[in-house]
Amino acid sequence: MRALVLTEPRRPLALLERPEPTPGPGEVLLDVRACAVCRTDLHLVDGELPDPKLPLVPGHQIVGEVLAEVPQPGQTPRFARGARVGVPWLGFTCGKCSYCLSGRENLCDAARFTGYQIDGGFAERAVADARYCFPIPEGYPDLQAAPLLCAGLIGYRTLRMAGDAERIGIYGFGAAAHLVVQVARHQGRRVFGFVRAGDEKAKEFALQMGAEWAGASNEPPPVELDAALIFAPAGELVPAALRAVRKGGAVVCGGIHMSDIPSFPYSILWGERVLRSVANLTRKDGEEFLALAPRVPLRTEVNVYPLEEGARALADLRHGRFSGAAVLTPKRA
Numbered sequence: 319m320r321a322l323v324l325t326e327p328r329r330p331l332a333l334l335e336r337p338e339p340t341p342g343p344g345e346v347l348l349d350v351r352a353c354a355v356c357r358t359d360l361h362l363v364d365g366e367l368p369d370p371k372l373p374l375v376p377g378h379q380i381v382g383e384v385l386a387e388v389p390q391p392g393q394t395p396r397f398a399r400g401a402r403v404g405v406p407w408l409g410f411t412c413g414k415c416s417y418c419l420s421g422r423e424n425l426c427d428a429a430r431f432t433g434y435q436i437d438g439g440f441a442e443r444a445v446a447d448a449r450y451c452f453p454i455p456e457g458y459p460d461l462q463a464a465p466l467l468c469a470g471l472i473g474y475r476t477l478r479m480a481g482d483a484e485r486i487g488i489y490g491f492g493a494a495a496h497l498v499v500q501v502a503r504h505q506g507r508r509v510f511g512f513v514r515a516g517d518e519k520a521k522e523f524a525l526q527m528g529a530e531w532a533g534a535s536n537e538p539p540p541v542e543l544d545a546a547l548i549f550a551p552a553g554e555l556v557p558a559a560l561r562a563v564r565k566g567g568a569v570v571c572g573g574i575h576m577s578d579i580p581s582f583p584y585s586i587l588w589g590e591r592v593l594r595s596v597a598n599l600t601r602k603d604g605e606e607f608l609a610l611a612p613r614v615p616l617r618t619e620v621n622v623y624p625l626e627e628g629a630r631a632l633a634d635l636r637h638g639r640f641s642g643a644a645v646l647t648p649k650r651a
């Protein structure tokens with residue numbers, strides 16, 4: 319099969335011919351229909367995340383068709399042959415540590431992640447642990463469903479950490495933000511979009527997706543915010559967001575990696591403001607979010623690239639050359 323492979327960090331992904339993966343007990347073999355690109359994939363290629371499996375097939379927003387499932391001895395398969403399933407970032411948890419036992423499997427000490435420690439979906443075929451796959455809601459085409467699996471899911475968890483905040487600022491208007499804004503509006507919240515100064519296209523996109531105001535991230539919003547969500551990997555947004563939220567408000571960082579946060583005066587955290595990060599997802603997040611998606615209904619803006627042009631998709635993401643999400647498909651037209 320063809321796969322995009324990271325042979326070592328700081329080298330471009332290479333399109334290689336590899337043997338098809340074989341499912342072990344408890345695993346499904348998937349025919350990959352689509353796999354969305356995430357900023358985490360860029361961090362991996364750039365060597366910003368420690369100790370990836372090498373060589374590695376990245377990609378953790380997989381929509382695939384079940385070709386086969388090998389059940390655990392004495393168990394029945396979870397999915398029918400031909401079922402459409404999604405494979406997210408969370409690929410394995412131990413089920414035994416204090417995090418797993420307290421409903422926080424996203425923090426599991428022994429967690430393994432798709433497209434990081436486990437080969438992912440930038441390939442024609444993939445294998446995944448059936449317990450961590452989600453059925454894809456009917457009515458969502460493959461390409462539109464793929465970005466729900468990380469951009470949507472992590473975005474949703476980030477929004478949940480904002481509690482019942484009504485006026486929400488979103489910093490960085492990419493794949494996650496364009497889905498979160500729709501969920502937030504559906505929940506009756508108000509959204510203020512922050513983009514890079516001078517990026518008129520991103521401003522326009524934020525407004526079009528449902529933000530009531532859009533401006534540069536170094537500009538104050540027209541009203542005090544109850545919470546701010548940061549999706550851009552730029553540490554200087556943290557003090558900017560703290561300055562924009564009111565007393566008791568929260569700033570939630572949704573990314574896996576961020577440049578260093580510059581020092582800031584205690585006065586902008588004072589007033590019981592909360593600064594926190596969001597890490598990974600739980601299976602419960604996935605089930606809740608995928609049940610919610612068709613009710614909103616979430617509309618995903620996708621830019622489709624054939625698998626062999628994965629490197630171009632990553633470069634376009636890096637340089638902000640598209641709005642919404644990039645999705646790779648191994649299917650030839």
Ligand SMILES: [Zn+2]
Nearest residue numbers: 356358468469
């Ligand atoms: Zn991701």
Ligand SMILES: [Zn+2]
Nearest residue numbers: 412415418426
């Ligand atoms: Zn655990």
